[in-house]
Amino acid sequence: MRYSWGMLVGGVRAVLGLFFLSIFILATPAALPAADYVGSNVCRTCHPNVFASFFRNPHYKSIASGKEKPENTGCESCHGPGQDHVNARGGKATIPVAFSLVSPEKVLDTCLRCHSQTVSRANIRRSEHTQRDIVCTNCHSIHSSPAPKFLLAKQQQSELCYGCHASVRAQFSMPFKHRVNEGFMQCTDCHNPHGSFASTWNMAARPRMVDQAGGNEEPCLKCHIDKRGPFVYEHAAVRVDGCETCHSPHGSTNARLLKRPVTFTLCLECHNGFANFGRRLDGPQNPSASHNLADPRYQNCTTCHVRIHGSNGSQLFFR
Amino acid sequence: MKRTKIIIVAHVLAFTLHAQTPVAPTAESVGIPRGDTISGYNVRQSFELGYRWHSVGGDAGMYRSTVNYGNGPRLLSSSLSVNSVDGHGGYFDHVQINTIGLGNDPYESASLRLEKNRLYRYDLSWRSDAYYNPGLTISGGEHFLDTVRHVQDHDFTLFPQGSFKILLGYSSNTQTGPALTTIQQFDVRGDEYPLFANIRRAQHEYRLGTELTMMGFRLNVLHAWVDFKDDTPVSLGAASQGNNLADLNTLTSLQRSEPYHGTSPYWRVALFRENRLWAANGRFSYVAGHRAFVDDETAFGFNRVGTPTGSQIVTLGNAERPALAGNFTFSLFPSAKLTLTNQTSISHIRMVGNSYFTQVTNGIFSTPFNPFTFLGIRTIANATDADLRLNKWFAVRAGYEYSTRRIRSIEGADIRGVTTPPSQRVPIEQENGLHTGLLGVRIRPLKALSILLDTEIGRADHPIYPVSQRNYETYRGRIEYKLKSVRLAGYSRTDYNTNSASLANFASHSRQYGVDGSWIPKNWFSIDASYTKLHLDTLGAINYFAQISTVGPVQQVTTDQSRYVSNIHSGNLSARVSIRQRVDVSAGYSLVQDVGASNLVFPQSFPLRYLSPQGRVSVRIHEKIRWNAGYQYYGYHEDYSGLQNYRAHTAYTSMLWAF
Numbered sequence: 001m002r003y004s005w006g007m008l009v010g011g012v013r014a015v016l017g018l019f020f021l022s023i024f025i026l027a028t029p030a031a032l033p034a035a036d037y038v039g040s041n042v043c044r045t046c047h048p049n050v051f052a053s054f055f056r057n058p059h060y061k062s063i064a065s066g067k068e069k070p071e072n073t074g075c076e077s078c079h080g081p082g083q084d085h086v087n088a089r090g091g092k093a094t095i096p097v098a099f100s101l102v103s104p105e106k107v108l109d110t111c112l113r114c115h116s117q118t119v120s121r122a123n124i125r126r127s128e129h130t131q132r133d134i135v136c137t138n139c140h141s142i143h144s145s146p147a148p149k150f151l152l153a154k155q156q157q158s159e160l161c162y163g164c165h166a167s168v169r170a171q172f173s174m175p176f177k178h179r180v181n182e183g184f185m186q187c188t189d190c191h192n193p194h195g196s197f198a199s200t201w202n203m204a205a206r207p208r209m210v211d212q213a214g215g216n217e218e219p220c221l222k223c224h225i226d227k228r229g230p231f232v233y234e235h236a237a238v239r240v241d242g243c244e245t246c247h248s249p250h251g252s253t254n255a256r257l258l259k260r261p262v263t264f265t266l267c268l269e270c271h272n273g274f275a276n277f278g279r280r281l282d283g284p285q286n287p288s289a290s291h292n293l294a295d296p297r298y299q300n301c302t303t304c305h306v307r308i309h310g311s312n313g314s315q316l317f318f319r
Numbered sequence: 320m321k322r323t324k325i326i327i328v329a330h331v332l333a334f335t336l337h338a339q340t341p342v343a344p345t346a347e348s349v350g351i352p353r354g355d356t357i358s359g360y361n362v363r364q365s366f367e368l369g370y371r372w373h374s375v376g377g378d379a380g381m382y383r384s385t386v387n388y389g390n391g392p393r394l395l396s397s398s399l400s401v402n403s404v405d406g407h408g409g410y411f412d413h414v415q416i417n418t419i420g421l422g423n424d425p426y427e428s429a430s431l432r433l434e435k436n437r438l439y440r441y442d443l444s445w446r447s448d449a450y451y452n453p454g455l456t457i458s459g460g461e462h463f464l465d466t467v468r469h470v471q472d473h474d475f476t477l478f479p480q481g482s483f484k485i486l487l488g489y490s491s492n493t494q495t496g497p498a499l500t501t502i503q504q505f506d507v508r509g510d511e512y513p514l515f516a517n518i519r520r521a522q523h524e525y526r527l528g529t530e531l532t533m534m535g536f537r538l539n540v541l542h543a544w545v546d547f548k549d550d551t552p553v554s555l556g557a558a559s560q561g562n563n564l565a566d567l568n569t570l571t572s573l574q575r576s577e578p579y580h581g582t583s584p585y586w587r588v589a590l591f592r593e594n595r596l597w598a599a600n601g602r603f604s605y606v607a608g609h610r611a612f613v614d615d616e617t618a619f620g621f622n623r624v625g626t627p628t629g630s631q632i633v634t635l636g637n638a639e640r641p642a643l644a645g646n647f648t649f650s651l652f653p654s655a656k657l658t659l660t661n662q663t664s665i666s667h668i669r670m671v672g673n674s675y676f677t678q679v680t681n682g683i684f685s686t687p688f689n690p691f692t693f694l695g696i697r698t699i700a701n702a703t704d705a706d707l708r709l710n711k712w713f714a715v716r717a718g719y720e721y722s723t724r725r726i727r728s729i730e731g732a733d734i735r736g737v738t739t740p741p742s743q744r745v746p747i748e749q750e751n752g753l754h755t756g757l758l759g760v761r762i763r764p765l766k767a768l769s770i771l772l773d774t775e776i777g778r779a780d781h782p783i784y785p786v787s788q789r790n791y792e793t794y795r796g797r798i799e800y801k802l803k804s805v806r807l808a809g810y811s812r813t814d815y816n817t818n819s820a821s822l823a824n825f826a827s828h829s830r831q832y833g834v835d836g837s838w839i840p841k842n843w844f845s846i847d848a849s850y851t852k853l854h855l856d857t858l859g860a861i862n863y864f865a866q867i868s869t870v871g872p873v874q875q876v877t878t879d880q881s882r883y884v885s886n887i888h889s890g891n892l893s894a895r896v897s898i899r900q901r902v903d904v905s906a907g908y909s910l911v912q913d914v915g916a917s918n919l920v921f922p923q924s925f926p927l928r929y930l931s932p933q934g935r936v937s938v939r940i941h942e943k944i945r946w947n948a949g950y951q952y953y954g955y956h957e958d959y960s961g962l963q964n965y966r967a968h969t970a971y972t973s974m975l976w977a978f
Binding site for chain 2: 053055056060061063064065103105112116117118119122123125126131132133148149155156158159164166167169170171173174175176179181182183184185197198200203206214215216217222223225226228229230231232233234236237239240241245253254255260261262265268269270272273274276277278279280281284286287288289290291292293294295297303304306312313315318319
């Protein structure tokens, strides 16, 4: 039997067709269970305090629209059909989705019915937070948020994060730190709490939940534009293992968020000339004999190697 | 009544469990303003107008580097919220404006959200950070200028709730002000000369994109143009003998101009879909960074033997960095209890630089050459995670990740006809691999009690640097007990890394422990406390030259080690009391203390203490008005050298008006 070009194209088409058909079948939402939706006005009867300020809530859009299906409108879009709750004359147990009672995965499923379809939440199912049962309602307060934007459960985003990340709070309490407590920065300037894509530095394993700048660069470069390059002479450590090679990004007891209080030890821990390391595998070059490290003059390497993040004119980062 | 009580408690919770934020702006509010309804819009506003004072003893430059609050009137905070009552406003349905620190605080920010349901949404964020550059104390005292960074982001979305969206954005980042740099002249044994720089940097990003839904799939396409430039002039001022006054090196004049500009346009395409049984997302991005530069530098002075010397250097060229990245994630949900996820990612970054370098020293023209470097990093990673929720109180997760990285490098200077052209050079290439295993459990024996335990173990071959991760192990544990009025949590984290190859070795031990909790027995009283211990010790082989004895020659030292020990204790305590819903008194204390090493021989250890107590009183003098006053102390103390120590008293008073 001879195979023709047309048979090959036909076969490919058949395979692709089956693939997309299977996706379409799988993608078709399951039929909603028969349910009795009562409408938000019925909820208002017993919950006037919630409803009185609900027009300020972003979720009010579903009511204002007037075009959404009952299962996508108002209270019942999140809490499920309310007929049983009404018949039972109240009670949390009769609310199909009472967020204080349901499991974390149910909370996530409920919110993601509407909120899954953005790039920033593309990895929420496998994020570190989700895997530790930290889901939407741990950080967002739908009915009593003090922060109108994003309905955060606390007024300041940093306070919300510090609630679990106490060691990070300690780092931002240090004398040298990024200005998060002062309100200039927010945790989400560098992190995506909903999960991020694999980083493009540091072997793609760490750090996790760090958001990337537009061109998949480290988020540091969103602000520190002079470190961005490209340079003729890149300091390879910056591109290969990232800024954290030398800096502690949250805070430090050392100036310029460095990992060591004196510069030369930080540099010498890599630049020791021992083989098998470095971009040439002959070791990051150790200082030459002209550097008398016993002389304090030579102990601050960046006094001469001023363009340490990268240089256009000097292989030794002099200018 | 019960609902009202819950809202009040939530409100109190939101305003009390503070980190040690600056004492101003005031966290307390006048209540829960209901606002006024005008022409179908509900309007709520608040303004906190006040005055700051500060007084510093000790190193004022260090205070300005780390805190930097000054004197003067401020709009400490403000907010404006306008909401359409029926969701059918004219040109907008929601306006939200928030500001912090306007009027000359070193940290200022403002944000605006403007939206019309289903039609558009506009977000603006503006921020300013003024920081002191301490290097300029070499001018013989303090200077009065801060280096200022302004950042602003604008995002406009057309049809934000629709299946077809148009995304427009603009971001800008500018940095201006004084800075210090140095230059080394006239040869490698010359001297270093401090220079003043007037930073002028700017970056502008323009974004255009769309997001559309088809057959349940969401496609997001974004294209951005990023332009950046730097034209920072430097000046020597008067003739300088440099940092080393014992030699003859002198720089009498310097002219340097080194402008650059570049672009970094990028594309991002994402396709994703979430379903009851599976979820998939793919993302592809490509950025093509390009920079053109020129450096023109002329220096005159005396070299190390006292000979008059003149040097001119010209460098110009281009550097390019195309970067490609792709991710594909597929998740399966075969049952409500099981989630399986696989993610594959690839990134490929190439850095290519060409430049022309020429130097004229004392009229002698050195051979011009073209430095050429290439650095390519290609990383492929695949990660698989499984998350199994066995029952309501127990879940387990496990994962495995493998990533491989290839680093290619070409370096050299091309002198035409003398050296091998870059195109004919053989690149140096190396492969790194990393295997990572993850295992974790979640236990919730009681509704209020949760326990998390997990570990990650990684094994890498051929790490690129001695300090890179090679054999690392991470163990984490967290326990939390949480009720409505009380929360207690404890955690521990250990990170160990050992890296050794050939004669070099590096070991890093990081251990973190902490407890924190809050107690809110009544809506008029709350207390919040935390303690964290951060331990880090590292040991690395180092190799350098030094003059060991006072008269001997410089010798190579190959057997020394760099030992660093840091033992940081950090604590926060804050409490708040509300008296008859009229007077709020809050107090806080924050302490960071590095006690250094206790039992190691000759480690690098730099003990210091940084503490900051604060107190605030806020009195509700009217249904809509509060008077506030606060005090915060900052104390910085280094044990090793007291030159940078300072004590700062800061205070403020303000009126908060909300309606």
